[in-house]
Amino acid sequence: MQAPWGKRRGLEAADGSPREYPLVCHLCDTAAAALVLWEDHTAPGVREWVANELDMTPHEAGRFIAYLAGLHDIGKTTPGFQCQDSTDKNSVDTIRHEIASYLAVPTLIEHPEKPASFISGIAHRIGEILGGHHGVFPPVDRRTRKPLHVPELGGPEWDTARRTIHTELRAHLNPTLPTCLPQPVAAALTGLVIVADWIVSDARWILESQWDAPIGIAARWEHTLNATRARVHQLGLAHPTPGPLDLARILGGPNRSPNPLQQSIIDDFHPTGPGLLTIATPTGSGKTETAWIAAHKLATATDRYGTLMCLPTQATTNSMWARTSATVDNTVTLAHSMAVFHSPYRHYSTHDPDALRWLNGRKRPMLSAHAVVTIDQLLAAGLTAKHNMVRQWALTGKVVIVDEVHACDIYMLTVLARVLEWLGRLGVPVVLLSATLPGHVSRQLTAAYLTGAGCSSPNPRPVAYPGWVWHPITGSPVEPRNRAQISRAHARTARVTVTHYTGPVEAAAANAIQPVAKNGGCAAVVCSTVDTAQRIYIRIRDTYPGMCVWLLHSRFPHAHRAEIEADIVSMFGPAGDRPDGVVVATSVIEQSLDVDFDVMISELAPVALLFQRLGRVWRHDNPRPAWATEPTLHILDRDGALPYGPAAIYRDSLRELRATRAALAGHGTLIRIPEDVSTLVQQVHNRDLDDLNDLQSQRERRDAGLANIVAIPNPHQLGHLETMTCPDVDDATVAARLGMDTIRLIPAHIGIDGRYYLDPKHEIPYPQGRPPHRFVEAALNASITCPAHWVRDWPTNPDWAGTHLADTVLFPNTCHDGLRLDPELGLVKGNQ
């Protein structure tokens, strides 16, 4: 039989005629790449951890992993694959080649263990790893006959051909087969094999580096090892070498001294291995720097020197990326769906184009030792989505930092808890950052990590606010000795009052900002719904004609919203000129804007959110108008039934909404920060999920249940690897977040020539065919996001499939079907 071929795509000769790259060459390349990844990409702590799990030395483990990778495409040695374009195509049975690898390998490798059946034992698990090399684990083959007799694998001559390759590989690598191979380790190693395969499947690299190398494994090994090592380093995949903690750089200057929180991490936090550190602190307390200091200690303690920073929004992720890349010498990737449109990152990517072009590919950014990502990227590792094992592998060599944990809803928390179980199991240290965290959430996440790490009866200690708690995987929790000092650093008092209004909320809001209208100063009015914000804005604008009023919500064109936010920060941010006026906004205001108002008016909301908002009152050290004697938040509420807007928005948290009312009434208007914040948040939000059976609890259990359906199994309850990935479910249905779907509207102004234009002046025409990057960027900047069910059956542009404009709809003349884009109000529904 002729030597089987392995690759053809992209390898055609200059005249276009097909050329074949021998299978044994591709397998040798992959084996070498895996060995290089093991040596240079894998964190030393991970090498040791894997070796322990496999009960081998790290050196043996590396050989074994190279051997695994060297077998991944052995299933291409089948009649169906090798003869796929011959004339008698229909006479041979075909089978996907990764399935063929899964079926053939367990027998091929001659593992000394004698399992009861094909599907039990280490050999089968090794088969599953190889069968999973396209990102989905193979369905377990429960047929009773011997796999050797599966007709798709071909007759004895095919078996011989596979044995020939296997013998050559084994003779060269001389691998030791493991006697234990736990499922979570197998899943992570599958990720490593996949990355090796990706690296050596680049057609240009094959042609430039490998095409003329000798065919035999032994003969080409040295060359290939050197070539793949160069490639791994070129792609930015080398693991960083540890360095000393550069405190001055982290704190932003040699003269900066750490604050009490940071000092307590320096003094009292001494990890000796993996564990979970939970830090609960107000924003603006230097928690990022605190996390970096802690991460450095954790990296040293676990010999894993990568970092992964996860945040809830693209905007905060972008700014965290800027800070991180300025603080870290190594490459830092940015990962979210719109990262390619973040121009500082595009520019940064041109500094090291070889590495970043590769790392910025789909599912790859987290493979960089340092990455800043939306939390969705992390959660995707815990969903039964294709290639989740690549993400799991990417997590192993890092300290994982999750910021703003308090922003997660029940669904996300459930997935996060599952990811934490896995991180515990994989020995990955984790830092959670949060504002006040309800006790039951803190306990749930800690218990998840500890049980994942193998603690049978964890006794988690909830984090005190402000402060931190460290749960090592063995031993008892550790807290800072100087918590009083940390607390004192944030001490202040504030006033939270409740105004009961009758009649329209616009009137109540207009009334509440009277001092600003009369005597100057600045106020923010935070509304529950966009519609309310628009109405209140109009009312205030018309009631006080001389006063400045700004409107901010999420239903402006993307670039317009960015402009408004920039304006507001330039006025009320750290170095703002603080003009007199009122900002009317929705909850966008509490997202990431570092702004400071003299007073704030807010519709009713759960108390944790109210405190987020209160954080924007008297935030910086600014002069105040005479009428503003203390930081104050006025809450607008009705007597009796909950007001319409808040009841609609927080319909799944009505219990917290009512509890907030009661708690504020019981507490009185004086708030001592931080202790009252902690007390009230716990009073309103802390509970156990199962102790009630009202509608809200049922919904919460439903959401948690939905999360458990799309999440991967608990690492300790994992049977066959097939349950890790759902072959029939596409990535869109396995989502990291639940909730109303949103959609982007792209302005489509119709010109006299009948063509579409992005802008009302008809200067930017829609391009023919596939849109260039510049147009896509302009269209996204002009796009307006709204609930998807508002625009059922709106026109779409088929030319945009496969670009970032896929799944958008056209907004004819920005006035269509009851929706209208108002230059002042943003997207308006109905006839306002």
Add this chain to the structure above:
DNA sequence: AACAAAAAAAAA
């Protein structure tokens, strides 16, 4: 009187 904000769905 029908609803904030937030993210995301292509590899060898």
